[in-house]
Amino acid sequence: MLDKPKIHNPAQSSAPLTLYGTEVRSRLLLGTARYPSPDILRQAIAASGAQIVTVSLRRESARARSGQKFWDMIKGLGCHILPNTAGCFTVKEAITTAEMAREVFETSWIKLEVIANEDTLQPDLLGLVQAARTLTENGFDVFPYTTEDLSVAEKLAEAGCKVIMPWGSPIGSGKGLNNNFGLRTLRSYFPDFPLIIDAGIGAPSHAAEAMEMGYDAILLNTAIAKAGDPARMAAAFSEATRAGRTAYEAGLMEQRDMASPSTPLAGTAFSALNDS
Amino acid sequence: MAEHVITIIGAGIAGLWQALLLARAGHRVTLIEKSDEPFTASASWYAGAMLAPYCEEESAEPNVRVLGLRSLEIWKSFMPDLAQAGSLVVAQPRDQSELNRYAEMTTGHELIGDKELAELEPDLSGRFSKALFYPEEAHLDPRRAMPFLLDEIRRSGVTVALGTETIPDGSDIIIDCRGLGAEADLATLRGVRGERAIIRTQDVKLHRPIRLLHPRFPLYIVPWDDHHYMIGATVIESADEGKVTLRSALELLSAAYAVHPAFGEAEIIEMSAGVRPAFPDNMPRIIRNGKRLYVNGLYRHGFLLAPVLAELVCDHLETGARHAEVFVENRLEW
Numbered sequence: 001m002l003d004k005p006k007i008h009n010p011a012q013s014s015a016p017l018t019l020y021g022t023e024v025r026s027r028l029l030l031g032t033a034r035y036p037s038p039d040i041l042r043q044a045i046a047a048s049g050a051q052i053v054t055v056s057l058r059r060e061s062a063r064a065r066s067g068q069k070f071w072d073m074i075k076g077l078g079c080h081i082l083p084n085t086a087g088c089f090t091v092k093e094a095i096t097t098a099e100m101a102r103e104v105f106e107t108s109w110i111k112l113e114v115i116a117n118e119d120t121l122q123p124d125l126l127g128l129v130q131a132a133r134t135l136t137e138n139g140f141d142v143f144p145y146t147t148e149d150l151s152v153a154e155k156l157a158e159a160g161c162k163v164i165m166p167w168g169s170p171i172g173s174g175k176g177l178n179n180n181f182g183l184r185t186l187r188s189y190f191p192d193f194p195l196i197i198d199a200g201i202g203a204p205s206h207a208a209e210a211m212e213m214g215y216d217a218i219l220l221n222t223a224i225a226k227a228g229d230p231a232r233m234a235a236a237f238s239e240a241t242r243a244g245r246t247a248y249e250a251g252l253m254e255q256r257d258m259a260s261p262s263t264p265l266a267g268t269a270f271s272a273l274n275d276s
Numbered sequence: 277m278a279e280h281v282i283t284i285i286g287a288g289i290a291g292l293w294q295a296l297l298l299a300r301a302g303h304r305v306t307l308i309e310k311s312d313e314p315f316t317a318s319a320s321w322y323a324g325a326m327l328a329p330y331c332e333e334e335s336a337e338p339n340v341r342v343l344g345l346r347s348l349e350i351w352k353s354f355m356p357d358l359a360q361a362g363s364l365v366v367a368q369p370r371d372q373s374e375l376n377r378y379a380e381m382t383t384g385h386e387l388i389g390d391k392e393l394a395e396l397e398p399d400l401s402g403r404f405s406k407a408l409f410y411p412e413e414a415h416l417d418p419r420r421a422m423p424f425l426l427d428e429i430r431r432s433g434v435t436v437a438l439g440t441e442t443i444p445d446g447s448d449i450i451i452d453c454r455g456l457g458a459e460a461d462l463a464t465l466r467g468v469r470g471e472r473a474i475i476r477t478q479d480v481k482l483h484r485p486i487r488l489l490h491p492r493f494p495l496y497i498v499p500w501d502d503h504h505y506m507i508g509a510t511v512i513e514s515a516d517e518g519k520v521t522l523r524s525a526l527e528l529l530s531a532a533y534a535v536h537p538a539f540g541e542a543e544i545i546e547m548s549a550g551v552r553p554a555f556p557d558n559m560p561r562i563i564r565n566g567k568r569l570y571v572n573g574l575y576r577h578g579f580l581l582a583p584v585l586a587e588l589v590c591d592h593l594e595t596g597a598r599h600a601e602v603f604v605e606n607r608l609e610w
Contacts, residue, residue, distance in 0.1 A: 036335045037558035038466075066516035069466035073556070172491050222491075228381065 014245050017216055019163055019194055020109065020141040022080060024051040027211065028241045029082065029196065030234070031221025032056075038073050040230050045077050048234035053079045054111050054219065056086040057101045071104060082143060084111035089118070091131040098135055110135060111143040111165070111198075111219075121171040123147060129155045136160030145198050148182035150189055157193065164190065165198035165219065168210065172222045174202025177209055187214050204240030211244025212252060279303055280593060283447040286310075287436070288318030289418075289578040290571050290585065291453035292425040296354075297586040298451070299432040301594070306447070307429060310457070312439040315422045319455055322472060322550030324498045324508045325421060325579040326485050327351060327414040328363055330384030332577060337559055339601050340577055341383075343584045348414060350583035354428065355421070360414040361484040364397065366404040368534065374489040378408060385410045399480050399536060415485050416579060417500040450568040451589065455553040456515070458572055462563070465572060467515030467551040471524045472508035474500075475532065477542035488531050495531035504545065507532050511576070520547040552576060560585060562592070563604045 016023045029052040035041035045053060055074050057067075074081060083101030088094040091114060098110040114131055116124035123146055132142045136159055144156050148166040156164055166186060169175035177183055178200065187195060197210045198219040207218045218241050227233035280303045284291050287309035295307040311317035329344025352358055365385070367375040379385065385408040394401035396409065430436060443450060452458055459465050482505070487496040498506045507528045520528075525547055532539040555561055555573035560581050563570040569592075571585050591597045598605070 036337075037554075037556065039557035042556075066467070066469075066514040069515065070513035226377070 014242070014249060017194065019052075019143075024080070026051045026238070027217040027245055028207075028238055029054060029217055029219040030224065031219070032074060033086075033221055034225045035230060038070065041225075042073070042077065043231040044224055044234040045079065047231040048224070048238045050234075050238075051079050052082050053077060054082040054084045054221075055105075056084050057097055057104065075105070080109070081105045081107055082109050082111050083107065084145075085113045087115065088113060089115050089124075091127045091134070094127075094131045095134055098140060099138075102140070108139055109141045109143065111145060113145045123167075125149065125152045128152070129159055132156055132161055133159040143196070148179050148186050150182075150186055153186060153190065157190070163194045163196060165196045167199040168197045168206060169200030171199045173200055174223055175200055176202055176206035177213075183210070183215075184213060201237075204236045207237055208240040208244035208247075211241055212247050214248050217241075278593075280449045281447050282306070282449045282451060283308060283443045284451040284453060285441070285443070286318070286453035286455060286457065287314050287426070287438075288453060288455055289320035289323070289422065289425075289582045290455070290574055291451070292422065292429065293582040293586040294451050294453060294571060294589060295429045295434050295436075296425060296432060297350075297583070297590050298593075299429065299434045301590045303449075303593070305433075306435040306437060306444055308437045308440050308443065310439070310441050310454075314426060314438060315418075319550045319552050320422070320578045320582075321418060322470065322509075322548055323418055323578055324472070324485070324496060324506055325416040325418040326363065326496070326498055327358075327416065327580055328410065328485070329580060330382050330410045330413060331363060331365065331487065332580065333383070334378055334381045336577070337557065339559065340581070343602075344577070344580045346587070347580055347582070347584040348412070350587065351414070351416075355416075355424065358414050358416065359484075360412070362396075362409055362411040363413040363415070363485040363487065364393070364400075365408040365410070365487045365489060366400075366406075366535070367489040369405070371489055371491060374491060374494075375406070375408065378489055382408075382410075384412055396484070397482055397486075399482065399538075400486075403536065413485075415498050417504075418579065420501060421579070448567060449593065452568055452570045453572070455572060455574075456551055458570060459553075462555075462570060462572060464556050465553055466513075466556075468554050468575065469512040469514045469516055469549060469551050470509040470576075471512075471520045471528065471547070471549045472506055473520075473525065473528045473532075473544060474504055474506050474546040474548075475529075475539065475542040476502070476504050476545050477539060478503050479538040479541055480505075480536045486535055488535055490531075493527050493531075495528060497532055497535055505532070505539075505542070509576075515551050517549060517551055520549050552578075560602060561604050562588060562599070562602050564592075565606055 026049045028050050030050045032055045083105050085094040085097040094114050114124045114127040116122045132144050135142050142161045143163050145165050153164050169178035194216045196217040197215050201220040202223050224233045282303050282305045284294050284307045299305045315321045329341045333341045388409045393407050482499045485498045510524045554575040558575045560573045588599050
């Protein structure tokens with residue numbers, strides 16, 4: 001098993017998260033791409049405490065299971081594996097990749113990405129809904145990568161998705177939560193639905209912000225993989241995600257337009273002195 | 277010094293340097309190579325052959341820089357005409373943050389503006405407003421460097437046997453430089469696929485390697501002899517040796533086009549793929565198991581690290597020294 005970081009934190013008692021019947025305690029999901037080496041990837045996963053990792057099948061699969069060594073390493077991490085269809089541009093490609101992933105990783109989970117545009121990596125929402133429907137009918141548990149658009153989220157739920165993963169901002173941009181209002185709206189329209197922020201998270205503060213908003217989990221890759229010290233950054237994201245969740249469960253104070261002193265001033269020693 | 281009878285298996289860049297330095301150190305060396313033709317079956321034949329110890333640190337352990345700088349000295353002592361023109365790192369205007377990140381992750385560079393860039397590479401004048409310049413870095417054409425090494429090896433009295441895997445009797449030391457060929461012995465060794473294109477044009481003249489940064493696939497163009505340019509290289513977690521995919525070809529060729537549109541008129545000479553041997557930390561290892569020493573896991577750093585690894589093996593045989601970060605004893609499953 002992995003060396004999980006020592007946690008001395010009341011967030012330990014945070015409610016577990018259930019995704020398609022699987023219960024996890026960590027609310028941080030990590031990508032496995034673009035790390036400097038498999039060893040550093042392993043260290044980062046251990047430091048993050050993540051229990052779910054996503055892995056892209058597309059390129060590695062090429063021919064005759066030639067990516068087997070890397071997959072075996074991923075399997076050896078002791079995490080639940082969420083294969084993804086990164087780099088798929090059509091419904092057909094995404095479905096083929098999902099089927100291949102089910103065979104290689106022996107899981108019905110699939111993080112569904114149907115990309116509209118290579119440059120912006122925006123999801124193709126029409127294709128996404130169509131692919132989600134087909135995959136659900138074929139027995140997959142679909143984790144769709146979408147935008148914060150409410151109507152699309154409804155269509156995905158209708159198609160049978162039990163988790164929805166809106167972006168914070170475009171993949172790899174590190175811009176954090178681009179449409180705060182839209183994300184809050186989505187959260188309030190789907191109060192009991194697992195919602196995971198997928199993509200665009202650049203800093204631990206972004207992760208904390210999303211968790212404070214009531215999002216159920218964070219999925220990210222680049223911000224850790226490309227950090228100067230990926231393992232330490234993974235630990236920072238782990239703490240921030242937990243902090244945000246604990247704060248959400250504890251109940252954040254309401255913001256006010258006026259200052260409201262925490263200690264009443266009237267009757268304090270200072271005001272008495274000033275009076276005399 | 278005790279003279280050893282040494283057999284080196286594999287005439288890729290690692291084996292060539294082992295043969296050369298061990299022979300020069302006075303050992304009796306035989307170099308055997310499985311394929312009938314030298315070089316073409318080895319991963320290093322497909323390399324960009326940049327000697328870029330500073331740039332590599334962007335995604336490698338600091339030790340790659342330290343070892344690489346020593347290698348650069350060794351290369352220069354054997355190839356005085358080595359092109360040490362530095363290297364350049366550029367990014368499209370919208371990817372400037374990638375350039376900042378690269379500058380932060382590496383040393384040995386200076387940030388230059390368009391005027392200095394135009395002096396170094398007149399053909400890039402006006403195409404990039406700034407660049408990172410690594411003046412101490414060098415580059416080679418592997419199609420010239422590898423035959424050069426083989427000639428030097430033969431001149432140094434090494435017996436070179438092609439088309440054989442038979443280790444001659446009487447060898448008291450075996451240096452195993454088979455790369456992925458040793459996969460069955462080395463449990464954690466894996467293959468990482470790389471694809472490249474070789475093009476030819478006289479419409480653009482570059483004097484040093486250019487790396488083009490992009491958030492998803494950083495690529496480089498290395499000027500080789502006779503107006504050839506090598507464009508590399510993809511990094512794919514796969515041991516597949518199959519042909520270059522169309523997607524990779526698009527990525528490689530459009531990188532060249534982005535650096536200079538005149539590359540659009542270049543002839544495509546070759547598109548090919550090789551598989552690099554790598555350990556889990558992507559760092560090389562010298563693994564001693566009895567009389568056999570494995571020199572393996574050179575990953576993307578074959579040309580950069582092969583000379584220093586040969587020097588470390590020479591030192592080990594002479595003094596028993598074991599370089600702490602590279603040397604592993606009796607642990608094949610490392």
